[in-house]
Amino acid sequence: MPRLSWRTAEIVAVHRETAHARRLALRVEGWPGHDAGQHVDVRLTAADGYQAQRSYSVSSAPATPELELLVDCVPDGEVSPYLTREARVGDRFELRGPIGGYFVWTAAYGGPLLLIAGGSGIAPLASILAYRAAAARGIVTRLLYSVRTAEDIIFKERLQSWKKDPALAITLTLTRSAPPDWNGYRGRIDAAMLREVAFAAAEAPLAYVCGPTAMVEHVADALVSLGYPAGRVRTERFGPSGEST
């Protein structure tokens, strides 16, 4: 594995996913490729030399030519307001990666595969799902995705297309408000919901949980209480303190 180095990323497209979230397609010089679930560090440098750095998960499949990052805006953040509000096609910034070998899934790991996301925690799981759709379609998979309202659902179009796969079950839950015709779950993910949606522990599933810290800890504890061995529950927490310098 080569030593991590900063590379120049150029924005080739900006897609609006929700009011606060943007999906950025990037061209990265010399990008060595990534595994589904990995992340990158992004570094912005101000004119006076001040640098701010944050981590973002890659949401595209490994074989996709352009690297895609999902960025949700933290209103008083140092990096995400630029990436979600000001960044334009042609803009450049520094990026290093791919990073991380733990929150990664490859077809060789097999299934059944349980993916649980809160909010923009869907990003690395979207990479896993896109990779699975391209290279490991047969692996029985369930996605449980929690967002505040129907307007906050990220990757709506991809979720629609993935839904056609009979080996993949997608379940959504809305935690704040739901439209009158909503037929998914309501409320936060808890043990009762997991008992209905998750695979039984006896099926030896492999679980990936990504979201805000409190949600991840709650879900991971609930899965362990349902009999999942802790080593079969891989977690990734995110938050505004995701600085690594």
Next chain:
Amino acid sequence: MNTSDDANASRVPAALDGNAAAGLLQQIFAIDMTMAQITCGGCQSVQPLAALRLYGLPMGNILRCPRCESTLIRAVARDRECWLDLRGVAALHLRLSS
């Protein structure tokens, strides 16, 4: 890795996990460290580095044991220097690729 519900909940940032320190540690060790098995010097529990709690504070990054909260690793890196305090770690087990 992205935003959180409780962005402004307190001055001390909410804990992330070892995944968020992966870039920093790879910069120092030159290999991915998230899969390294860390034995806590406090409670002797063993878990992958990715499962440790990360507190990103202005003075640097602190990785704590998720079981007993012992400080395991403190790390700061800039472009040309790094500083690493591993005194809370009893053992570090790495599987090396051939």
